[in-house]
Amino acid sequence: MSRTDAKVATPRRHRLSLVERRSIDYVPLAERHGKVWHLWPVWFSGDAHLATLAAGVVGVALGGNFLWSAIAVVLGSALGTFFMAFHSAQGPQLGLPQMIQSRPQFGYRGALLVWLVALIAYVGYNAFNQILAAQAFHQLVPAAPADSKLTIIVFNLIAVALAMLGYDLIHLAQRWVAFIMIGMLALFTAGIGFRAGWPANAFDWHGFKGVPFLAGLFAAASYQISWSIYVSDYSRYLPRDVSVRASFWWTYVGAFIGGSWMMLVGTVGAALDPALNVAAAMQAAADAAMPGLGAPLVFASMLGLITISTLNFYGSSLTLLGIINSFGELRLTVGKRLVSLLLLALLSMAISLLASNNFVKAFETWLAVLLYLFTPWTAVNLVDFYWVRRGHYSVREIFNPRGMYGVWNWRGLVSYAVGFIAMIPFFSTELYRGPVARALGNADIAMLVGLPVSALVYIACCRSLDLEADRRQAMEADRGLDPDDRHSSR
Numbered sequence: 001m002s003r004t005d006a007k008v009a010t011p012r013r014h015r016l017s018l019v020e021r022r023s024i025d026y027v028p029l030a031e032r033h034g035k036v037w038h039l040w041p042v043w044f045s046g047d048a049h050l051a052t053l054a055a056g057v058v059g060v061a062l063g064g065n066f067l068w069s070a071i072a073v074v075l076g077s078a079l080g081t082f083f084m085a086f087h088s089a090q091g092p093q094l095g096l097p098q099m100i101q102s103r104p105q106f107g108y109r110g111a112l113l114v115w116l117v118a119l120i121a122y123v124g125y126n127a128f129n130q131i132l133a134a135q136a137f138h139q140l141v142p143a144a145p146a147d148s149k150l151t152i153i154v155f156n157l158i159a160v161a162l163a164m165l166g167y168d169l170i171h172l173a174q175r176w177v178a179f180i181m182i183g184m185l186a187l188f189t190a191g192i193g194f195r196a197g198w199p200a201n202a203f204d205w206h207g208f209k210g211v212p213f214l215a216g217l218f219a220a221a222s223y224q225i226s227w228s229i230y231v232s233d234y235s236r237y238l239p240r241d242v243s244v245r246a247s248f249w250w251t252y253v254g255a256f257i258g259g260s261w262m263m264l265v266g267t268v269g270a271a272l273d274p275a276l277n278v279a280a281a282m283q284a285a286a287d288a289a290m291p292g293l294g295a296p297l298v299f300a301s302m303l304g305l306i307t308i309s310t311l312n313f314y315g316s317s318l319t320l321l322g323i324i325n326s327f328g329e330l331r332l333t334v335g336k337r338l339v340s341l342l343l344l345a346l347l348s349m350a351i352s353l354l355a356s357n358n359f360v361k362a363f364e365t366w367l368a369v370l371l372y373l374f375t376p377w378t379a380v381n382l383v384d385f386y387w388v389r390r391g392h393y394s395v396r397e398i399f400n401p402r403g404m405y406g407v408w409n410w411r412g413l414v415s416y417a418v419g420f421i422a423m424i425p426f427f428s429t430e431l432y433r434g435p436v437a438r439a440l441g442n443a444d445i446a447m448l449v450g451l452p453v454s455a456l457v458y459i460a461c462c463r464s465l466d467l468e469a470d471r472r473q474a475m476e477a478d479r480g481l482d483p484d485d486r487h488s489s490r
Helices: 036-047 050-061 066-094 099-106 112-140 149-165 167-195 210-229 244-272 278-289 294-325 334-354 357-388 410-426 435-439 446-464 467-477
Strands: none
Touching: 036 167, 036 210, 036 244, 036 294, 050 066, 050 112, 050 210, 050 244, 050 278, 050 294, 066 210, 066 244, 066 357, 099 112, 099 294, 099 357, 099 410, 112 149, 112 210, 112 278, 112 294, 112 334, 112 357, 112 410, 149 167, 149 294, 149 334, 167 244, 167 278, 167 294, 210 244, 210 357, 210 446, 244 278, 278 294, 294 334, 357 410, 357 446, 410 435, 410 446
């Protein structure tokens, strides 16, 4: 078996198995299964957890009132989810995880730039999730320390165990968490308008402040667009005849409602008592909405925190295997996927156990910088899929180090670099604030610059690409790829 064909293993008719057998390799049509509506609970639960609350706090923390901060959250979530949801259609069409699809734009090894950033982000987010889980458990069981090592270890083990089981069980867990969270959030929403003691200016239309509004809007948008590196990991087993429209809307609805709803809980908590931490703010806001609701809502949100940590472990495992594959032959087995998960679990757990308060704050700032690094990638990846190549790729060539996409693809790399550089004056973090950001009162609108600049530069660079020859070469390379494929192109 050749190196390329090793990633396109013999198809097996789908049957539900306890442990997923595939990783970064192509999912044959015979193994495709599931319903497109299954996407909404994956992304509703992906957003409806404790970590999402922080994005809803930004506007109020900077002096905005509840009304305008809530509007900013909803608009920002709508904007960021728009780009994120378009990645969902790539899964059914290509049958591949999200990050491996970067090779046609950036090259066989050129894609490593974004993969390394994604891996750091995955591990970092999980370290934060574990610290946040310990704080939340302390809210439920005050006798447990807020930095309990036992809580962190148990939380970590549950999340990685679910990731080991894989795709089908992750989808099932996300559906259960979604139904639980919808019930909890509905109770919260029904009670909050009647029970809470709102500040006097909370609903004042004349209380608009530009800087808090923009900061809240783009915090929500950036948070939602950061999911782009995950999306097709959880749609790649769907049948290939799932339409772009269907996959987009089922993903969009779940992520937008789950994200904006949970961020608004954070906005409410900050408006009522901005001094509390995330878990305490949620519990206080829920108890204000309906006495006794706080603890159940925190517990339900912890379930969401477990499953999003599972998604982080799962995605980081696929990314790590892709990185290793870029440097040499890698025979894909269940054992290698499980070993990669164990290594990543140990790494994130070590970070969370050793982290000091100062380290956590510094690393949180660094993760904000990592989000900037995803913005040009999202633009290039989406433009290539929907505008330039229009979904016509060769799966075999994606795994061919000497194939048609090259080792280093200058078009994607140049577009990425130009888009990132264009964003620098608009950066607004504790590490660096650009001149434009300072002029806007530290509001961060870098995403609005990076997306169009990277997209336009990539389109210009691709004018020299012979798309007809590219399509013919892709079709020829994938001839006989899948015995159940009756179409001549991908």
